[in-house]
Amino acid sequence: MIPISGVKLFTYLTILWFTFYGEVTLYAQEVLPVWPNGVPNSIQNKEYKEIVTSGDAKEVSGISKVSTPTLTAYLVDGNESSGVAVVICPGGGYSHLAINKEGYKVAKWFNSIGVSAFVLKYRLPNDLIMKDKSIGPLQDAQEAIRLVRRNAVKWKLDPNKIGIMGFSAGGHLASTLSTHYNEKVYDSQPLSARPDFSILIYPVISMEDGITHNGSRKNLLGENVSADLLDTYSNEKQIDARTPPTFLVHALDDKAVPVENSINYLLKLKGNNVPAELHIYENGGHGFGLGREGTNQYWPESLKHWLINNNMAK
Numbered sequence: 579m580i581p582i583s584g585v586k587l588f589t590y591l592t593i594l595w596f597t598f599y600g601e602v603t604l605y606a607q608e609v610l611p612v613w614p615n616g617v618p619n620s621i622q623n624k625e626y627k628e629i630v631t632s633g634d635a636k637e638v639s640g641i642s643k644v645s646t647p648t649l650t651a652y653l654v655d656g657n658e659s660s661g662v663a664v665v666i667c668p669g670g671g672y673s674h675l676a677i678n679k680e681g682y683k684v685a686k687w688f689n690s691i692g693v694s695a696f697v698l699k700y701r702l703p704n705d706l707i708m709k710d711k712s713i714g715p716l717q718d719a720q721e722a723i724r725l726v727r728r729n730a731v732k733w734k735l736d737p738n739k740i741g742i743m744g745f746s747a748g749g750h751l752a753s754t755l756s757t758h759y760n761e762k763v764y765d766s767q768p769l770s771a772r773p774d775f776s777i778l779i780y781p782v783i784s785m786e787d788g789i790t791h792n793g794s795r796k797n798l799l800g801e802n803v804s805a806d807l808l809d810t811y812s813n814e815k816q817i818d819a820r821t822p823p824t825f826l827v828h829a830l831d832d833k834a835v836p837v838e839n840s841i842n843y844l845l846k847l848k849g850n851n852v853p854a855e856l857h858i859y860e861n862g863g864h865g866f867g868l869g870r871e872g873t874n875q876y877w878p879e880s881l882k883h884w885l886i887n888n889n890m891a892k
Contacts, residue, residue, distance in 0.1 A: 612647040612721050617701075618764040619709050619717060620645070626707050633678065641699060642674035645707045647718045649725065650697040652685040653733055660692040660892045661736040662885070664777065665722045667698050669746025669865070672715070672797035675699060679867040680745040680779075687868060691882050692892045694735060698722045700751065703798050712799055712807070713763045719755040720763065720771035727769055739890055741822070742773035746835060746865065747794040749781020750813070753843065756824070757816035775890055776824040777881065780832055780864055783839040784812045791835045814839075817846040823853040825884050827877045829862035855884055 626645055633639035649665070668680040675681070677699060685695035700718040703711035723740060730737040744752030752773075759772040782791045785799065785808045799807055809815055824847055828840040840856055847854040862874035869875030885891035 608651040608653070610649045610651060610725070612649060612698075612718055612725060617646065619714055621707050621709060623706050626704075631674075637678060638682075639676070639678045640670065640674050641677050642670075642702065643704075644675065644699055644702050647701050647722075648699045649722055650682070650685070650699070651733075652689050652695045652697070654689050654692055654694045658692055659694060659734060660739075660890075661734065662692070662739040662741070662890050663694040663696065663726055663730075663733075663735045664688060664741040664743050665696045665698050665719070665726060665773075667700060667719065667742070667744035667748030667751045669744070669748040669780075670702075671791065671793040672703055672747045672750075673793065674702065675748075676745070676865070676867075679865075680748065683868060684743070687878060691885070693885070693890075694733065696722065696726060712811070715751045715798070716754050716758060716761070717763050719751055720759065720766070723755070723759075723771045723773060724766065724769045739774055741775040741777060741890065743777035743779070744781060745779045745867075747782050747791065747797075749778040750783060750794060750798075750811075752776055752778055753781055753783055753813040754811065756822050757813045757818075772820070773822045775885075775888065776822045778824060778840065778843070779827045779877075780829065780835055780866075781826070781839055781843070782835050783814050783843045785809075786812055789836055789838050789842070814842045814846045817843070817850055817852065819850045819852065821847065821850065821852050823888060824855075825881055826854070826856040827859075827874075827881075828856070829859045829864070829866070829874060831861050832864045834864040853888070855880075 629642045631640040668675040668677045670676050681697040685697050688695040701714045703714050708714045726740050727737045742752045756776045782794045784790050785795050826840045828837045844856045859874040866874050
């Protein structure tokens with residue numbers, strides 16, 4: 579990964595490259611620090627260093643030990659933009675980020691339908707770098723939404739059309755933001771962190787035994803967790819009438835994160851009269867990203883129509 583100190587140089591070279599080759603009409607890429615003035619709730623640990631893994635094509639596939647969160651921006655250019663934006667939270671069990679499959683590739687797909695996208699490299703909860711690891715990812719997600727809203731005019735975005743998206747444990751973070759957006763977890767400016775819509779893809783929602791993903795729960799909350807804390811982060815229990823409209827995707831044969839996570843969230847949304855849509859596929863397992871085979875490969879098209887019907891895309 580490019581260090582924060584090289585962000586300005588990277589941004590300049592990236593824009594120059596796209597402009598020279600005439601491809602800026604698709605997207606321009608920029609890496610932004612989420613906390614340019616210091617990360618809240620942090621413990622300085624020089625031995626804790628970010629680890630990047632690469633795939634077969636030598637492109638970044640995953641990141642772990644994140645202590646400095648960033649937003650990678652994919653901005654739709656000019657007349658192609660719908661003014662809509664989405665912050666994407668990759669999954670990885672709160673232990674790593676599948677940042678290519680569930681981040682960069684998804685952002686490029688959003689660009690193809692006129693939606694600007696921001697891939698959030700959020701801090702992964704760890705007692706070595708956080709005073710309270712349970713709120714670390716939520717702090718990053720709240721500030722990511724606020725950062726996009728603060729720059730809405732600059733980026734030609736509608737500040738009332740900024741959503742959150744998450745895959746797997748990133749879905750837990752997205753649903754946490756959707757239900758805890760008003761929770762004061764750091765000193766912030768009076769700007770709403772509420773997403774205008776939520777997109778949850780095979781999400782971890784609950785922290786309850788038998789439904790949760792145990793690895794995600796352990797990484798976020800620790801070993802011995804109080805009943806109150808389990809309830810707090812079982813996000814289906816935190817839904818109210820102000821929870822954002824939600825689009826959900828899950829596979830029936832998901833052995834890692836049971837489909838009941840999405841079903842229970844949908845039922846609570848319905849009970850609070852929040853608009854929602856759930857697509858359950860017969861197969862696909864877990865972690866199929868934009869879709870691999872069978873019927874699960876068509877969920878992006880369903881999402882596109884949902885966004886259009888809700889006036890969130892052209």
